[in-house]
Amino acid sequence: MNLSIPRRVRFGMLNNVSRRILLLAVLAVPFAHVARAADVEVKVDNARIRLLPGNLPLAGYFDITNTGKSVVVLEGASSSAFHHVMMHRSVRSNGQSEMHHVDSLELAPGQSLHFEPEGLHLMLMHRTRKLAVGDQVPITLMFEGDRTQEVVFTVRGAGTQ
Amino acid sequence: MVRKIATLLAITVACALGVTGCSKDPMKWDLVNITGIMEPLAFSLTDDHGQAVTQDDYRGKVALLYFGYTHCPDVCPTTLARLSQALSTMGSDADKVRVLFVTVDPKRDTADLLKTYTDSFGPQFVGLRTDDLDRLKAFNKRYRVTFGYGKPDADGNYEVSHSSAVFIFDQQGKARLIAEATDDVPAIAHDLKQLVSGN
Numbered sequence: 569m570n571l572s573i574p575r576r577v578r579f580g581m582l583n584n585v586s587r588r589i590l591l592l593a594v595l596a597v598p599f600a601h602v603a604r605a606a607d608v609e610v611k612v613d614n615a616r617i618r619l620l621p622g623n624l625p626l627a628g629y630f631d632i633t634n635t636g637k638s639v640v641v642l643e644g645a646s647s648s649a650f651h652h653v654m655m656h657r658s659v660r661s662n663g664q665s666e667m668h669h670v671d672s673l674e675l676a677p678g679q680s681l682h683f684e685p686e687g688l689h690l691m692l693m694h695r696t697r698k699l700a701v702g703d704q705v706p707i708t709l710m711f712e713g714d715r716t717q718e719v720v721f722t723v724r725g726a727g728t729q
Numbered sequence: 730m731v732r733k734i735a736t737l738l739a740i741t742v743a744c745a746l747g748v749t750g751c752s753k754d755p756m757k758w759d760l761v762n763i764t765g766i767m768e769p770l771a772f773s774l775t776d777d778h779g780q781a782v783t784q785d786d787y788r789g790k791v792a793l794l795y796f797g798y799t800h801c802p803d804v805c806p807t808t809l810a811r812l813s814q815a816l817s818t819m820g821s822d823a824d825k826v827r828v829l830f831v832t833v834d835p836k837r838d839t840a841d842l843l844k845t846y847t848d849s850f851g852p853q854f855v856g857l858r859t860d861d862l863d864r865l866k867a868f869n870k871r872y873r874v875t876f877g878y879g880k881p882d883a884d885g886n887y888e889v890s891h892s893s894a895v896f897i898f899d900q901q902g903k904a905r906l907i908a909e910a911t912d913d914v915p916a917i918a919h920d921l922k923q924l925v926s927g928n
């Protein structure tokens with residue numbers, strides 16, 4: 569291998585690499601953000617959390633509609649206010665009630681889903697901070713294709729639906 | 730025919746004027762009637778103040794019995810919220826009712842936790858517990874229900890399957906009605922009002 573590579577060429581090679589890194593840094597990252605914000609065409613209403621005392625798990629409820637022209641797949645949620653957020657469905661059979669994990673939910677164009685008492689709910693585990701009735705809590709809904717949508721949930725009292 | 734209509738009209742007017750004996754059938758229940766089918770209220774548990782209690786401590790009250798657990802984020806608080814909303818339509822009669830929340834998860838549901846939990850639904854809500862799982866099972870079985878524990882996750886959290894029914898007893902501790910998840914607030918309120926007035 570010839571070690572006496574002219575300085576100019578070596579600089580040229582380095583420049584190529586750093587140019588690529590620059591391109592990736594300047595273009596790719598902001599593009600990813602734009603894509604996330606713009607791509608999920610969903611409408612979310614009536615987002616609320618029912619407060620329980622202490623650090624008991626809470627339920628988050630909302631209505632979601634696919635307002636776009638392609639299928640949207642809801643794959644989960646996360647929030648800085650909770651250590652874990654899971655999608656659950658309460659199921660009743662023979663007078664017994666239990667919760668099942670839900671991995672993903674498909675919404676056809678125009679389709680709505682209701683996260684509501686005694687059905688689908690976000691299971692909000694281990695608060696990272698104290699919550700009070702009236703608080704606004706952001707929760708990020710995560711969709712297939714690494715797309716997200718932030719939704720603000722209102723904290724309501726224990727005796728509410 | 731005309732006479733028949735006239736009679737009906739007379740009855741209707743009399744009822745509208747509040748003449749006694751022609752109010753809506755007082756024995757019409759919106760919830761499932763279990764009078765004579767289920768066992769009367771009987772238990773020996775500890776309340777959320779740590780006091781030993783039995784059914785006799787709630788004699789004279791309409792008692793609503795529910796088997797649940799505080800780490801239940803959806804079904805239990807939804808049921809208790811419905812009961813709380815029904816009670817809030819009853820004025821001072823609400824004090825003639827007690828909601829007995831019997832935890833099927835005594836391991837996590839201490840008396841203190843039960844107290845703060847039931848307090849968040851209203852003054853008529855009482856938490857009851859026992860560490861004796863056999864006694865708890867027998868109490869469930871008495872009302873033909875059961876409970877079971879799911880596998881703990883990495884953090885030690887587990888879910889509990891439990892009855893979704895609310896068993897309703899009159900002031901004498903006789904089983905009278907069952908409220909299910911499908912029964913709405915007006916139906917529950919309607920029947921509770923009838924029960925507290927001694928029907």
Ligand SMILES: [Cu+2]
Binds near residue numbers: 657667689691802
């Ligand atoms: Cu759940």
